[in-house]
Amino acid sequence: MVQRIDVTGADGVRLAAWEFGPAADAAAPRVLLLHGLMGRAHHWAGTARWLAEGRRVIALDQRGHGHSARPPAGADPGASLGREAFVADAEAVIEQLGLAPVTVIGHSMGALTGWQLAARRPDLVAALVILDMRASALGEASQRDWEDWFRRWPLPFPSQDAARRWFGEDDPRVERPDPGRGAFFADVMHETPDGWRPVFSRRQMLTARETWVHDAHWDELAQVACPTLVVRALDGELGRAEAQEMVRVLPSGHYAEVPDAGHYLHHTHPEPCRTALEPFLQRLQPVRG
Template identity: 40%
Template sequence: MTSYLTTPSGVRLAYEQSGGTGRPVLALHGAFGRGRPFLPLADRLGPGWRVIAPDQRGHGNSDRAGDYGRDAYVEDTAAVIEQLDLAPCVLVGHSLGGVNAFQLAARRPDLVAAFVVLDAPAELPPHSSDWLDTLPATYASLDEMRRVLADRVTIGDPRHFLESAVETDDGWRMRWHPDDIRETKRHIFGEYWADWTASTQPALLVRGGASVIVDADVADRMVAARPDTRLVTVDGGGHDFYLSHREQFHDAVADFLETL
């Protein structure tokens, strides 16, 4: 069941929950994504944990917004934790959500007990989003959307994008707007070493062994630069290993939580 909250900046965010009544895990999806694919993590963690998975601004069932800068995303995450009384919680963030997670841990340590970063680097060079311009606004069918994405998505798993598919009277479309994604991407490119090393909570970095976003050298440097940080590499996994290698992803998170 989808619930909603409104942040202090006036953005309505959708979220879903799964699991028991135990300690909270707040799962933050990446750009183009949605929160709901992270709900099955609760089954692996057991009744001692519950997973809360919001759709971030401009994604899923949440509102579009006028600001897609770093502060806006981090403040949204803080608002979810505060309004749902989750503090201090464990953050699990993929890509965009991973950067949001470690930035919040640095800025608001009172809200974050520990965090897991899924294929999100401390330095992210710009890469082109021009392929967005080649996507149709609507598709005649879900199969057509699947074929187009399989042909044009060069980074990530097409299933990551299909989570945002919705059927309308005019055909199938994405829940996100390309302009919002471009703004999100424009603000996330850069170096975040100061944020990465500014917190002291236990942390886990999980990277895909075949990832083109977090290579082995960057991952090693991230772990070396920050105390109490572990590294797990998902063999054969790409950027969206949370879908393609779900069992390994779930096991990595569960093993880490057992150490807290």
């Protein structure tokens, strides 16, 4: 069972959150799932199924993504799509839904949002899981590569299946066929009068990325006092040396790997993710069967 819950985010933006599983009792551990750039809450469906066994599980469509609203017309894009806005939205969801203290599980950009929130509001975050997100700066060259990549998208796609094939096989970034990657991006396409297009604005995604891609985030990571699990996908974007340094910097850091998985591990490999995450979560607070 999946239930939609509407929440008011920072600067009044309407946010869609999704509760997975049957209603949990008031004493059950709470989990907030934060997707990455271009993702959506329903990418967590496979992971949320097992998390919901004895937990209250909420997944958020972050602003500009999924069913959540884009920032209002005329808003300063640097502010309305910046780091502060994403962190404030997560804070609003936790407070409005009474989730604190909550375990935050974030993927990529959502993981960065999670650790910035944990550093600033330790009263809200009981534990943190970081899925395949780097603490180092990616730099201007990385942003230019994304701009070039967005220009290569052959929009509109004639069908959702065509989008799945392009992102999984024909995208110049794909070194070998990757059906999971294709499925991830096909899931963020919707049908329009002239074909299938992304549910988000590529310009807004670049704006959102611009607000964090040039900076390193080690200082804020070091301020995360709660137990934190750094999870590396072996074929993802977080290298082993950097992941282990992140664990060292964290006051209460732990490490896990997901074999044979790429960057979108939570969507493509939910069961191996369970193997990596569950021992950490069980140590935090045993879940009643």
